[in-house]
Amino acid sequence: MAAEKMEFKTEVKELLNLMIHSLYSHKEIFLRELISNASDAIDKARHESLTNREILEACGEWKIKITPDQAAGTLTISDNGIGMTREEVVAELGTIAHSGTREFMQALKDASQKDKPGLIGQFGVGFYSAYMAADSVTVLTRKATEKTTKATRWESTADGTYSIDDATREQPGTDVVLHLRDDDKKYLQEWELRDVIRKYSDYIEHPVVMDITREKEDLADKEKKIKVVEEETLNSRKAIWLKDPSEIKTEEYNDFYKHVAHDYTDPAKVIHYRAEGTSEFTALLYIPQTAPYGILYRDFKIGPMLYVKRVQIMDHCAELIPEYLRFVRGVVDSSDLPLNVSREILQSNRQTGVIKKSVTKKVLDALAEMKKNDGPTYEKLYKEFGRVLKEGIHFDSSRKEEIADLLLFASTKTESGKYTTLSDYVRDMPIAQDAIYYIIGRPDENVLQSPYLEAFRTKGYEVLCLTDDIDDLIMLDLQEYKGKKIKNVIKGDVSLDKTTASEKEAQKGKFEKLLAKFKEQLKDEVKDVRLSGRLTDSASCLVADEGGLDPQMEKMLRSMGQDVPTQKRILEINPGHPVFETMNSMLTSGADEKVQEYIDLLYDQSLLLEGSKIKDPAAFARSVAKLMTGSVRGKDAV
Numbered sequence: 001m002a003a004e005k006m007e008f009k010t011e012v013k014e015l016l017n018l019m020i021h022s023l024y025s026h027k028e029i030f031l032r033e034l035i036s037n038a039s040d041a042i043d044k045a046r047h048e049s050l051t052n053r054e055i056l057e058a059c060g061e062w063k064i065k066i067t068p069d070q071a072a073g074t075l076t077i078s079d080n081g082i083g084m085t086r087e088e089v090v091a092e093l094g095t096i097a098h099s100g101t102r103e104f105m106q107a108l109k110d111a112s113q114k115d116k117p118g119l120i121g122q123f124g125v126g127f128y129s130a131y132m133a134a135d136s137v138t139v140l141t142r143k144a145t146e147k148t149t150k151a152t153r154w155e156s157t158a159d160g161t162y163s164i165d166d167a168t169r170e171q172p173g174t175d176v177v178l179h180l181r182d183d184d185k186k187y188l189q190e191w192e193l194r195d196v197i198r199k200y201s202d203y204i205e206h207p208v209v210m211d212i213t214r215e216k217e218d219l220a221d222k223e224k225k226i227k228v229v230e231e232e233t234l235n236s237r238k239a240i241w242l243k244d245p246s247e248i249k250t251e252e253y254n255d256f257y258k259h260v261a262h263d264y265t266d267p268a269k270v271i272h273y274r275a276e277g278t279s280e281f282t283a284l285l286y287i288p289q290t291a292p293y294g295i296l297y298r299d300f301k302i303g304p305m306l307y308v309k310r311v312q313i314m315d316h317c318a319e320l321i322p323e324y325l326r327f328v329r330g331v332v333d334s335s336d337l338p339l340n341v342s343r344e345i346l347q348s349n350r351q352t353g354v355i356k357k358s359v360t361k362k363v364l365d366a367l368a369e370m371k372k373n374d375g376p377t378y379e380k381l382y383k384e385f386g387r388v389l390k391e392g393i394h395f396d397s398s399r400k401e402e403i404a405d406l407l408l409f410a411s412t413k414t415e416s417g418k419y420t421t422l423s424d425y426v427r428d429m430p431i432a433q434d435a436i437y438y439i440i441g442r443p444d445e446n447v448l449q450s451p452y453l454e455a456f457r458t459k460g461y462e463v464l465c466l467t468d469d470i471d472d473l474i475m476l477d478l479q480e481y482k483g484k485k486i487k488n489v490i491k492g493d494v495s496l497d498k499t500t501a502s503e504k505e506a507q508k509g510k511f512e513k514l515l516a517k518f519k520e521q522l523k524d525e526v527k528d529v530r531l532s533g534r535l536t537d538s539a540s541c542l543v544a545d546e547g548g549l550d551p552q553m554e555k556m557l558r559s560m561g562q563d564v565p566t567q568k569r570i571l572e573i574n575p576g577h578p579v580f581e582t583m584n585s586m587l588t589s590g591a592d593e594k595v596q597e598y599i600d601l602l603y604d605q606s607l608l609l610e611g612s613k614i615k616d617p618a619a620f621a622r623s624v625a626k627l628m629t630g631s632v633r634g635k636d637a638v
C-alpha cells in the first residue's frame with residue numbers, strides 16, 4: 001500500500017495540544033508510559049505464543065531496548081512484542097479509542113499543574129505523552145503474526161496530521177523513535193535514563209536493556225584501554241507481589257500501585273497475602289484514596305490484573321471481584337488456573353469463585369479494620385466509595401449485614417460533617433423504640449424541620465438522613481439490622497403518638513364523617529385518608545405506602561429520565577390539631593363549601609411540605625388570601 005497522509009481525529013489534536021502546552025512537570029513519565037506499552041505488547045505476544053510457537057521463534061528473548069542516539073538526537077524504545085498491522089496503527093494511534101477521552105480533556109483542563117501528569121496514565125492516553133519531550137515521533141512496527149518482514153511506518157510532528165507508509169523490520173515488534181526537543185536532550189544521558197527507569201519501571205517483568213559503553217583494560221596491553229559495549233539490564237524485574245511482604249518497603253508498594261492503577265497518589269490501603277490450600281494464589285490489592293474516573297459508568301473496567309504463574313493474562317479480571325468493590329486495584333497471580341484461560345472458562349471455573357470469595361472477605365475485613373482503627377481515613381474513603389460499596393447490599397445478600405456495618409450516615413443527631421453507624425444507632429436507641437428510621441434528604445434545616453420528623457423529635461428518636469440516589473432501594477433491600485426493622489419516616493403507618501388504642505377508636509368515631517368527606521373529595525388525588533400517628537404540630541402530611549417509592553426518590557428517578565409511574569399517596573391528618581375540630585363543627589352546621597375549601601387547602605399544603613408542586617397555585621393563593629381576610633375580621637379563625 002502507498003504512503004498516505006491522514007488527519008488525526010479532533011480529540012487527538014486537542015489532546016496533543018494539551019500534552020505539548022500544558023504539561024511541564026514530571027515530563028519524564030513519558031518513558032514510563034512507553035515502556036509500559038512495550039511491556040504490554042510483549043505480554044500479548046507471549047500470550048499469543050502459548051498457542052502459536054512460531055511467534056516465540058520469530059520474536060526471540062523478550063526484552064525492551066532503550067537506544068539513545070546523541071548524534072541524531074533521538075531516543076528509541078524498542079520491543080519484540082505483538083506489534084501492529086497497518087490498520088491497527090491507524091486505529092490505535094490516529095484516534096483515541098477510549099470513551100473517557102472527553103472527560104479526560106475536561107479533567108486535564110481543570111486539574112492543577114501538579115495533578116496533570118497523573119491524569120495521563122489514568123486515562124490510558126500514554127502513547128501521546130511522547131510529545132511532552134519530542135517534537136516528532138516515528139513508529140516502526142511489525143505484527144508478530146506477520147511472517148514476512150513487512151512492517152508499517154507511522155510518523156507525526158503533532159501538527160494535526162500523520163503519515164503512514166509500508167516499511168520493513170527484521171523482527172516482529174515495535175520501535176518508537178522520539179526526536180527530542182533541544183530542551184529535552186537530557187533524556188539521552190545514561191544516568192538520567194537509568195534514574196527514570198529505576199524510578200518508574202523497576203517492577204516491569206521484562207528486562208529493560210541499554211547498550212552501555214565501558215572502558216576496559218586491554219588484556220594484551222595493560223597500558224591501553226579499549227571501549228567495550230555491553231547490554232545491561234536496568235530494572236530489577238522482581239514481580240513485587242511474589243516477594244515476602246516483610247521485604248517490601250512502603251515506597252515499593254506505592255510505586256507499583258501507581259503503575260497498575262495509573263494513579264499518581266499513594267493508595268489508602270495495601271492488602272498483600274498468599275493463599276494456600278484449596279486454591280493457591282497471591283493477591284496484592286490496593287484501595288485507592290480517591291475514586292478512579294468513570295467508576296459510576298457502565299464501561300468502567302473492573303477487577304485486578306490476572307497473572308497465572310507470573311504470566312499476565314488479563315488487565316482487568318472482573319470475575320475476581322464483586323462489582324461493589326470495583327474501586328479495588330491490584331494483581332492476582334494464580335498457580336491453579338490454566339495459562340490459556342478465557343473469560344468463559346473463568347466464569348465457570350471453581351478456582352475463580354474461591355479467589356473471588358477470599359478477595360471479597362479480605363477487602364471487607366480491611367475496610368472494617370480501618371473503620372475501627374482509623375476513623376478519619378475511613379470517612380474520607382467512604383465519601384469516595386460509599387455509594388459503590390452500598391450496591392453490595394443489593395447484590396450480595398449473603399454479606400448484607402457485613403456491608404451494612406460499613407455504612408456511615410448523617411442523622412438528625414450527628415453534628416455537621418460527622419457520621420453515625422447502624423450499630424451506634426441501635427446501641428443508642430431508647431428502649432421503647434422498635435425500628436430504625438430514615439428520611440431521604442440532607443440533614444439541613446429543611447429536612448430537620450420536616451413535619452415527618454415531628455413525632456420522632458418529640459420522642460427523642462434519631463432519624464438517619466440519606467442522600468445517595470440508591471439509598472431508598474438499598475434500605476428496602478436491607479429491611480432490618482440486628483433484628484430491628486428499617487423504616488422510611490415518610491412511608492407506611494407510623495404510630496409514635498401517645499394515644500392508646502381506645503383513644504384511637506374514639507378519635508376514629510369522632511372524625512369518621514370528616515374523613516369520609518376528605519376521601520370523597522380527594523378520591524382522584526390520594527389513595528387513602530387516615531389519622532396520623534407521626535404528627536404533633538402540623539395539621540396534615542402525605543405519606544407513601546410501605547413498599548412505595550419515596551417522593552424524593554421518585555423525583556430523582558424522573559430527572560434521570562426513568563419512566564416512573566405516578567404513585568398515589570396517603571393523606572394523614574393530625575387528630576390533635578384544632579383545625580379538625582373546627583372542620584367538624586363546620587360540617588355539623590352545614591358549611592360544606594367551607595369544608596371543601598379547607599380540604600383543598602390542607603391537601604395543597606401537604607404537597608408543599610412533601611416538596612411537590614401544587615396543581616393550581618393561583619387557586620391556592622386566593623384561598624389563603626381569603627382565609628387571611630376572614631381571620632382578620634375574626635370570622636374563620638383557625
Ligand code: ADP
Nearest residue numbers: 037038041082083084092124125126127128174
Ligand atoms: P493504552 O496503552 O492505555 O491503550 P496508548 O495511547 O498508550 O493507550 O496506546 C494505544 C494503543 O496503541 C495500545 O492500546 C496498543 O494497542 C497500541 N500500542 C501502543 N504502543 C504499542 C507497542 N509498543 N506495541 C504494540 N502496540 C502498541
